[in-house]
Amino acid sequence: MKKLILSTLVITITFILASCAPQGQSNFKNGNKAIESFQKNIKDVDSHSIKSQNKTTIDFQDHKTTFNQTSHGRSNHHDKLAFNIEQKSSNKRFNTQNKSIFIQANELKSSPRVHYLNYEAQNAEIDHYQKIGQDWFDLTTFNQSMLKPIENDVTIDGRTLTYDGTNKDVLKYLxxxxxxxxxxxxxxxxxxxxNLNVKSGKFKLTFKDNKTLPEKLTFSIKATGYIKNEKIKINMNQTTDFYNFNKTKVKPYDNLTKNKYK
Incomplete structure (x- = not known):
């Protein structure tokens, strides 16, 4: 009798805990619902951080070159941006440069330090990094350009959306x-x-456990185009981690404060 009561109690507690558990992305049965929930959640995001690893190989003028970049970024989605970028190239013809950037209220600090010829040149540099920041951090565009167009074409497995297709707008965004x-x-x-043509691509987007915000995006694409009538082939692979939503303190990276990239 005691054993029956104990078993009944355990089962009851299990049902109670299950009913109280956070309803996260793992409970969505299709991409439409997941993307709809994502769209609602991003409205409450006022800061976040990312880290990405990008490997891009190009075939151009009978040479193959591999580029690698590790990027760290922070944004308060308003007036502060911080970047730390480390680059490598397998071809000395294409030099790369590590750098650390901090923008606050349209004022820029950088390592290596840049000496501008005039005010317009400095503004152009700020505009350049603000545009990059928009590409990195704008979750609304992320949703509208990458997820919404193919919400009926993704597969969902637990917390992960997968897409492998030819939607031109999605591939161009990637x-x-x-x-x-x-x-x-x-x-x-x-x-x-x-004549840039992103011929094929695929991505996997994993959401965080208890709310529909991105945790990791992995994608690969293949593209072709022309530079002064010479064909270029591009293979790109990238993994991006998203973290510290609404917990990011946007401050310069140490490599900037220590002026490491002189």
Missing amino acids: YQLGYSQSPLVDQQSLSQID
């Missing part, structure tokens, strides 16, 4: 996201690509 977090964005000779 390319822009990777481009802004790769050394390509700093390579003037590779920045003007005509």
Whole structure:
């Protein structure tokens, strides 16, 4: 009798705990509901951090070059941005440069320090990094450009959405996201690509346990285009981690305060 009472008590407690458990992404049965919940949650985000690893290989002018970039970023989604970027290139023809950036209320600090010829040049630099910050941190565009167009074409497994397809708008967005977090964005000779065609791509987006905010995005794309009538092939792979939602304190990275990248 005692054993029966104990078993009944355990089962009752289990049901109570299950009913009180947070209703997270793992309970969604399709991508539509997951993306709808994501759209609601991002409205309450006022700061977050990211870390990304980007590997991009290009075939251009009979040479293959591999670029690697590790990016750290912080934003308060209003007037503060902090970046720390470390780059590598397998080809001396395409030099790369590590850098650390901090922008607050349209004032920029950088390592290595930049000596501007005039006020307009400094403003252009600030505009450049603010545009990069928008690419990195704008979750509304992330939702509207990457998720909404294919909400009926994703598969869902627990907390992870998977997409492997040919939607041009989605693939173009993935390319822009990777481009802004790769050394390509700093390579003037590779920045003007005509007839860019993102031929294929896929991504996996994993959400956090108890609320629909992104935790990890992994994607790969293949693209082609032309630079001055010469064909370029691009293979890009990237992993981005999202963290410290509404807990990010936006301050300069140590490499900036110590002026490491002289």
